[in-house]
Amino acid sequence: MLTGCYWHGAASYGIGRQERTLVLIKPDGVKGNYTDRIKNTILESGFLILRERTQQLNDETAAKFYAEHSSKGFFSSLVKYMTSGPLIAMVLEKDDAVAAWRGLIGPTDAHVAKVTHPNSIRAMCGLNMEENCVHGSDSPQSAEREISFFFEDLSAGESLIRRDEL
Template sequence: MDSHSKQSSEKENESRHSPQQEHHHHQQQRRHSGFEDTMRSDHSSVMDFNKSGIFVERTLALIKPDAVHKANEIETILLNQGFTVLQKRRVILTAEQCSDFYSEHYGKKFFPSLVAFMTSGPIVAMVLAKENAVHQWRELIGPTNSTVAKETHSESIRALYGTNEQKNAVHGSDSEVSAEREIRFFFPNCIVEPIPMGQPAKDYLEQNVNKTLMKALTALCKEKPKDPVLWLADKLMEINPYKPKLTQVHSSSPVDDVIIIE
């Protein structure tokens, strides 16, 4: 898909705070644990998609309820445009979670209908990586209003899969600051930092990975198992020098005694 001309100044329904909205925002607590996951997180390798050593930016992409049935097509489009999917999950938001995510719009006329729409079905959340990812993703998805997108950016994702200003198929973070906040909302364990490239990456692998990996690969060649990938994964887990040591922790709170592994 060709790059589109510079997008108009209209903002997506994710923009600025008013004093009233700020007050509402600080009263709320994020409840990530309430997400109803309908598919497990998909962690993709990012070893070699930026050989030039330039900064690789990350942004949050959402496929909204009206376009979830086209999620595979949309993902194919973004992959063809050079984006890498670092993490992905399919979730159903509660009204409270949705209100928290869109807290800057609290008090606006469209807020109730926005919450109703975004909680009407599952959504797909993705962390995308690419040079200048925030701008590039917003260019690819097109104007906020899908009707306008069909007229001015006919090959954009919103033109292809959206219906109107609210049912516009996808969401994209509008700035690097927003991207960091939104990524942490859906992926609280995600480290939003520049991906190491060049010599720093080589140093990291040499210090933390190569010795263990070579040991496992040598054992793999000797063993020649029927399923080498599964065998290698098990072997790496077995000889992992960073494997955590489990200890018994007593707490006055029963919640603190529960360990949840996702």
């Protein structure tokens, strides 16, 4: 497959479909000192890290982010887990970023990931279904919504790299 990418100012134009996705290195990933390994894996896999921030979620913010799970039995433990320490939020860009990132992180359940996707990020640092080290958006639409949740200053389609950062 022939691919190409051309830089014009701060925006990239390629033959593939450039997408953004949100990544969270969850509290267990930060506490376990997996951050550098995860970032290296991200960069080695051809992603650009466009934005990054460290944040400590409170109960209200975690509940709002995971509102779609509010009726599920695991919701309160999920909120407790996501507020147990700082997390790192990142915006990544790559052709088909959502699918590429989800392939890189492996199955949600880290036990399954260790068996079926032993080279995945969740196999590397996840413990179980909940403490699985990283979050990945499940669709391009979810990615845009989740990016705006953590990076309010970004709008869909906006160039993320400021010229002074190049």
